[in-house]
Amino acid sequence: MNSYLRPPIVEAVVEFLTNSPISFDDLQAMSNKVAGDYKNQTIEKGIEVRIDTLGGAATIHSDQTPDRFRRTSDDQADIVIFADTSLIVARAAPYPGWDVLSERIRKNWRIWSKGQSGRGVVRLGARFINRIDIPINGEERIELSDYLNLLPQIPNISDKPMSTFLVQASMPTANPHWDCNIMSTIVAPSPLLNHMSILLDIDVFRMRDIPSKSADVLAILEEARPLKNTIFERCITDRARDLFR
Amino acid sequence: MKGDKIPDEGHLIRSVPFSKLRKADGTDDVIGILPEAFAMRDVDSYLSATWLEHFAGSDQQKVTAAVHTLRNSSLKISPKSGFARGKAGDIRTACSARGHSVRIVHEPEPDNDAHAAVRRYPRDELELYEVLATGAWSHWFLNADIP
Amino acid sequence: MTRTTQTVAAHPRTPTALPPSGAAGAYSTQMNYALSNALTRSFKPLGDSKPRGSDSHLSTLLENAKAIFKVTTNTVAMHLLSSDWRARLFRQVDSLLDAEEWDEDDKPVVSGSSLTFIRMLIFLKARRPGLGATNDGNLVASWTTGSNRLTIVCKPDDSVRWVVSTQTDVGCETAAGQTTILRLPVVLQPYNPQQWFSDEG
Structure with a gap:
């Protein structure tokens, strides 16, 4: 795996999903336990809205979804979310590397998982969103294939370049237990002047044969690392790599 | 007396919050005043200051009395804030040089008998504010410097 | 057969417009939003990360x-x-x-x-x-x-x-x-x- 001086990861998200809901009081207690590392707390209230168009006129149903506790570090780069059926541990840029991230996951996992027996994780996902900032130096168009191997295939509709695109694919990975969603699109406008930016979102996840024991779940998370790295390297070109070195 | 013109040799001090103090590059070390310290808010019709010579005693005693008055007024004088000090005549001259004939008058307020108003003062004149911050109103001290 | 094009505008005028893992920060939240709606695709850097307090x-x-x-x-x-x-x-x-x-x-x-x-x-x-x-x-x-x-x-x-x-x-x-x-x-x-x-x- 390449190690980059300026990794383009703008967000790394690891999520554990369970089908055994956790009570508000337990979530509150978990959130309080991590206050030292994540000093800001927001209790997020969700509303699920459904629009039913069966039978003619649309009817709207709304239900309040359980509260979730979102905490962020003082520098806003580390995020943890305790929700009724999930634990999310995330890191924004600057990405400190897998070892640091996995240590943070481990600390939060110890609080969220229920001792040895675990919480019955039904989905485990590791999602890495990368932003490739390409200097434009006065060009009017950028050849996507110079930077990306995950591309839209467009017939000749116009001589003008695409104004935007969105490509998404889901597929199994080389590891039979893991699948992936990969996606690329444009960030408009780029957060940098004189640049155009492309997002490359790589989400590897496992929904099969997830061990029930708490300690074993973290062990299989390590399988995600080479998978997401391989996918990333296959989705970019050397010219893109040069931008992060 | 209310409405009296502050003489040219009189001095004005103006409270400057920490957000409008100039800091050395990349630090919180105060080295002066930002031009924004002399900008009026949209709701204001004049620039507020305090007339030093309203108070009795030595120069230092006047400054201390003025700061104490401001601390006891409705103004928020925070620990890291500061004050800009300038001579009324110099302030008039600096404004006049940029085409603004300001009136600096004594206008006591319930919580500050020494309150002065700089009237006909321009809004949105960043260059004039910089001229004041580097010249006529550039002398500064911190709230923490006054006992 | 028509040739294909894979160039994209260096100054895209239109803001960018399928269920992945959960969202935590600005990018994942808006990416999920973009995918579920496939209508508006603008990535503001602040997203969901601002503490919400009334x-x-x-x-x-x-x-x-x-x-x-x-x-x-x-x-x-x-x-x-x-x-x-x-x-x-x-x-x-x-x-x-x-x-x-x-x-x-x-x-x-x-x-x-x-x-x-x-x-x-x-x-x-x-x-x-x-x-x-x-x-x-x-x-x-x-x-x-x-x-x-x-x-x-x-x-x-x-x-x-x-x-x-x-x-x-x-x-x-x-x-x-x-x-x-x-x-x-x-x-x-x-x-x-x-x-x-x-x-x-």
Whole structure:
């Protein structure tokens, strides 16, 4: 795996999903336990809205979804979310590397998982969103294939370049237990002047044969690392790599 | 007396919050005043200051009395804030040089008998504010410097 | 058979428009939103990361302003000099937006100003300035080299107001203007802006 001086990861998200809901009081207690590392707390209230168009006129149903506790570090780069059926541990840029991230996951996992027996994780996902900032130096168009191997295939509709695109694919990975969603699109406008930016979102996840024991779940998370790295390297070109070195 | 013109040799001090103090590059070390310290808010019709010579005693005693008055007024004088000090005549001259004939008058307020108003003062004149911050109103001290 | 094209506009005019893992920060939240709606695809760097409080108390507003500034900075953190550089910048912002120091009549710093400030620092490759704020919620960046001063008010949408005072052979010279970040190097050229931006300055 390449190690980059300026990794383009703008967000790394690891999520554990369970089908055994956790009570508000337990979530509150978990959130309080991590206050030292994540000093800001927001209790997020969700509303699920459904629009039913069966039978003619649309009817709207709304239900309040359980509260979730979102905490962020003082520098806003580390995020943890305790929700009724999930634990999310995330890191924004600057990405400190897998070892640091996995240590943070481990600390939060110890609080969220229920001792040895675990919480019955039904989905485990590791999602890495990368932003490739390409200097434009006065060009009017950028050849996507110079930077990306995950591309839209467009017939000749116009001589003008695409104004935007969105490509998404889901597929199994080389590891039979893991699948992936990969996606690329444009960030408009780029957060940098004189640049155009492309997002490359790589989400590897496992929904099969997830061990029930708490300690074993973290062990299989390590399988995600080479998978997401391989996918990333296959989705970019050397010219893109040069931008992060 | 209310409405009296502050003489040219009189001095004005103006409270400057920490957000409008100039800091050395990349630090919180105060080295002066930002031009924004002399900008009026949209709701204001004049620039507020305090007339030093309203108070009795030595120069230092006047400054201390003025700061104490401001601390006891409705103004928020925070620990890291500061004050800009300038001579009324110099302030008039600096404004006049940029085409603004300001009136600096004594206008006591319930919580500050020494309150002065700089009237006909321009809004949105960043260059004039910089001229004041580097010249006529550039002398500064911190709230923490006054006992 | 028609040939295919894979070029994309360098200056896309249209903001960017399927269920993945959960969302935590700005990018994943908006990516999921974009996918589920496939209508509006604009990636604002602040996204969901701003603490949501209905409390309009000043300290809450200032905490929100700090959080927005930090989230905005983090989105481009790979282009900043070092993590130490970022940490020092955050300490400056924490001091600036300290509720104990903040004048209640001033508007807390608005998100558009923070974005302009960060975009400007990266574009100019400037050393860290001193920080201040205007009454109406815009960040002020100041650089001081001896008695030569540069002050830039960062307004939303890459708009900046600048004022310079420098010592010349004939005394102090001042100049001011309003422009965009992209034009700053041109308008400041007569005043040798490297004296304020370079680390050796």
